[in-house]
Amino acid sequence: MHATTMLKDARMEFKTNEETKQLIGLAATLCGQDVTAYAMGVLSAHSREVVGQTAQIKLSEESNRRLAQLLANPPAPTEAMRQLAELPDLPTRACA
16 A cells, blocks of 8 residues: 555644755756655655664675575584573464
């Protein structure tokens, strides 16, 4: 579902100066959108980008080689890992 077609049930308000307000209004007009649609589109896109970047793990070439070695030849489990594996599974909850 596209962001503009979703039910809107949350409100956000921002304070700014007149110059910034005019700039955002002009940009929205040039994009053929109202200020709310323009601002939400820009904020949503940038927010997705920020979250996506922070969700990625970037490794150096050496760290990447080490990870590949560990995945190919994992070390023997420690006592703490064996104890963790013996714990009962958490119950699952059905979603409506």
